[in-house]
Amino acid sequence: MELETKLKILSDSAKYDICGDCFISREVKRVSPVTLNQWIYPTMLPDGRKVKLFKVLMSNACENDCAYCPFNAYRRVKRTSFTKEELATYFMELVRKGIVSGLFLSSGIRGNPEKTMQEMIETVEIIRKKYQFRGYIHLKILPGVSRQTIEEAFRLASRISINLEVPDERFFKGISQKKKFSKYLLSPLLYIDKLKKEAPRFFLKDGFTTQFVVGVSGEKDIDILKRVWDLYTRTSISRVYYSAFHPIPGTPLEGKEPTPPLREHRLYQVDYLFRKYGFELEELVFSEGGNLILEKDPKTVWATKNRWFFPVEINRADYEELIRVPGIGPKSAKKIIKLRQIKKINSEEEFLKIGKGLQKSLPYITINGQIPYSQRRKIVISTLF
Numbered sequence: 177m178e179l180e181t182k183l184k185i186l187s188d189s190a191k192y193d194i195c196g197d198c199f200i201s202r203e204v205k206r207v208s209p210v211t212l213n214q215w216i217y218p219t220m221l222p223d224g225r226k227v228k229l230f231k232v233l234m235s236n237a238c239e240n241d242c243a244y245c246p247f248n249a250y251r252r253v254k255r256t257s258f259t260k261e262e263l264a265t266y267f268m269e270l271v272r273k274g275i276v277s278g279l280f281l282s283s284g285i286r287g288n289p290e291k292t293m294q295e296m297i298e299t300v301e302i303i304r305k306k307y308q309f310r311g312y313i314h315l316k317i318l319p320g321v322s323r324q325t326i327e328e329a330f331r332l333a334s335r336i337s338i339n340l341e342v343p344d345e346r347f348f349k350g351i352s353q354k355k356k357f358s359k360y361l362l363s364p365l366l367y368i369d370k371l372k373k374e375a376p377r378f379f380l381k382d383g384f385t386t387q388f389v390v391g392v393s394g395e396k397d398i399d400i401l402k403r404v405w406d407l408y409t410r411t412s413i414s415r416v417y418y419s420a421f422h423p424i425p426g427t428p429l430e431g432k433e434p435t436p437p438l439r440e441h442r443l444y445q446v447d448y449l450f451r452k453y454g455f456e457l458e459e460l461v462f463s464e465g466g467n468l469i470l471e472k473d474p475k476t477v478w479a480t481k482n483r484w485f486f487p488v489e490i491n492r493a494d495y496e497e498l499i500r501v502p503g504i505g506p507k508s509a510k511k512i513i514k515l516r517q518i519k520k521i522n523s524e525e526e527f528l529k530i531g532k533g534l535q536k537s538l539p540y541i542t543i544n545g546q547i548p549y550s551q552r553r554k555i556v557i558s559t560l561f
């Protein structure tokens with residue numbers, strides 16, 4: 177097969193492989209239609225660096241049976257693979273032309289996972305050693321590879337990921353007979369964590385991540401978030417990503433209802449509450465069915481359930497109290513504290529000028545012991561009618 181055709185198939189195929197560096201469903205941008213249709217993802221790394229990522233599969237052939245995946249062994253689809261040299265050379269050509277500055281490399285399992293992962297590693301070795309590329313490389317760890325292979329990937333990549341897909345073994349039953357949750361996914365992820373904790377900081381400097389396919393197997397948000405909480409509190413994982421399930425024609429799950437994108441969004445909001453707002457799992461409010469409330473963001477739901485915490489006095493509250501107020505994020509909280517070092521906040525108008533979205537905070541605060549003016553008017557009006 178012509179290189180050009182392979183590129184088209186394998187870079188297009190990679191859009192299904194959520195790596196967390198790219199939000200496939202909503203933010204993907206095909207920025208370079210003239211250059212052989214490859215998918216290039218402008219992305220921001222945790223430290224703020226911007227990377228134009230070439231996202232591609234080594235092969236879209238796979239021996240596994242994951243029911244949600246377009247490349248499962250039983251689906252009729254054109255299969256092809258890169259050779260190591262082909263892929264390394266093409267990537268470096270894109271780098272030299274300034275079209276991309278980083279690589280995300282994943283693959284279906286061609287033959288066996290160990291052999292396929294070795295090919296991916298050797299490709300990266302060519303890029304790193306022969307072409308002296310020092311930039312960003314994200315390598316996907318294939319399910320079922322040995323610890324030794326994980327160590328090799330760990331030494332070469334800037335970031336690695338292994339997708340748990342579901343919260344635990346129970347939810348894999350309906351989607352794969354071959355993949356084993358604990359053995360092939362969770363244990364390798366915990367091993368990566370061990371390596372990361374023991375190695376010098378410059379190894380795997382952009383950390384490791386995982387991802388869930390939300391709603392693929394009847395799991396509830398509470399199941400997913402218990403696993404996520406466990407990962408954030410017990411391991412050094414950098415980020416967890418969520419991808420709402422979309423049925424793909426020709427797969428065993430083609431008739432299954434797609435997961436609403438809003439559910440994915442609520443999970444991202446909780447993820448943020450865990451990482452940036454100091455919220456704990458026990459504080460979250462779920463529906464009776466075990467899902468997050470879709471109609472309101474999780475922080476507002478928490479505030480509604482915890483009225484005792486409010487009102488928060490804007491001129492006295494510390495940072496931790498301020499960021500619990502709906503509408504106040506880390507940025508606004510810091511600005512409020514900075515402003516207070518110079519002067520008191522004396523009015524609603526003054527408060528609203530501090531940052532965007534603060535209107536939402538008004539029902540939850542006092543300013544110098546007073547309910548904000550607009551809220552007092554609302555209370556008066558509601559008592560009249």
Ligand code: SF4
Pocket residue numbers: 238239240241242245246247248249283284285319
């Ligand atoms: S291992 Fe499963 S998810 Fe990965 S490419 Fe194969 S069938 Fe798809």
